[in-house]
Amino acid sequence: MNTIIEPFKIKMVEPIKLTTRAERERYIQEAGYNLFLLRAEDVIIDLLTDSGTSAMSAAQWSALMRGDESYAGARSWYRFEATVREIFGFEHVIPTHQGRAAERILFSVMVKPGMVVPNNTHFDTTRANIEYLGGRAVDLPCPEAKDPALEAPFKGNMDTQALEALIEEVGPERIPLIMITVTNNSGGGQPVSMANIREVSRIARKHGIPFYIDACRFAENAYFIKLREEGYQNKSVREIVAEMFSYADGCTMSAKKDAFANIGGFLCTNDASLAQQERDLLILTEGFPTYGGLAGRDLEAIAVGLREVLEEDYLRYRLVSTRYVADHLTERGIPVVRPAGGHAVYLDARRFLPHLDPLEYPGQALAVELYLEAGIRGVEIGTVMFGKDPHTGEERPAQWDLVRLAIPRRAYTQSHMDYVVEAVERVWARREEIRGYRIVEEPPFLRHFTARFEPL
Ligand SMILES: *Cc1c(COP(=O)(O)O)cnc(C)c1O
16 A cells, blocks of 8 residues: 555544634734743644653553553562663663753763763753753754754764764863664754764773763664665664664663653663763762652653554554655745655755844744734744854854754644645745844853744
């Protein structure tokens, strides 16, 4: 069959409240034109994030019921730990309430002021956690990643020549770890090839620098490798995942992504002395090392989700549904990051609204228009998110201005995606009338979450 269907049926539904344009005009004005400040019930299709928004399976819901809520040494913890070890292959598993808690603990132990952490592209909380500790987060995307329109199979790769040059420039002793993010979320949800992971690992080992993977979308990345990289067509996703992580010394993970959980995360390492320091910090802010800020039932849901996400029927549907939206928009001449990423479609707001200066926040302007048009909530990934240097307070255009439409796992159907395509098309038809924004209020870190805007 040519039609690839959602490989699940729906047992329980969640109603969507439909709103009018006049209502949405009022809601967005009250929210200071920041989509994070809207009430979720006033959103029709919520593509703000794929994080924690997955539909859990019947198997996950039933696993919740066997959650062991013992403070220490719960059965649910052992099931969780065994699953993570089996899939990722690391010795020490540290549970956290979400991905950023894993990052904070990892960096608190490894990063000292003045140190430099390279990544293909840092996710926003990853960057902020490094900068908060006085470190410098350096993005080293591969050259192909810089052209959003270019079709290339692994645009998530790290530029390994730039990595070598950086190590030469700052010295390996000032690089506490090298990270690679799979898939590259801030860089368009693009996958990283096995060859690139292997090469980054080789460079890291040569210089005695630990190598970590930001594993949030590990299964989507593995399936891209299976589809696109020579030599992996006949390997199972599970084998590909095992190989990816065999090159690393540890990982951070948000279970809100590729584990179909509504909350959770973990940190892994093979280094016993680091693990000890990390557990000490964990107790301070997250909880005892056998629950780490999670309920026993959460650990159960994650353990089941980590196995389900490796099912290839699911992954095929997942990548096809994202590509469906990206390809329909491309056919209509609308600028999107090519090729489609795994979890999201990224509109190229700078090309969509070429009459706006990056400092008039074209990504923000486009995100607001999609909400006004059809109640769709996406997120700006651009100058609002990355344009301000937290040390100097200086503002400059980010590398790109995108609107990310992240697709929650198993939550929406194809008709919802057809609605999204139609809405983007309608905004495209009146793009010349769209004006920019200015910021009227902002916090010192992660300003995109709470800043307030005014139309220009
Ligand atoms: C979501 C995400 C994180 C942070 O995880 P949270 O669970 O949101 O704290 C880190 N890195 C990447 C690539 C992510 O997508």
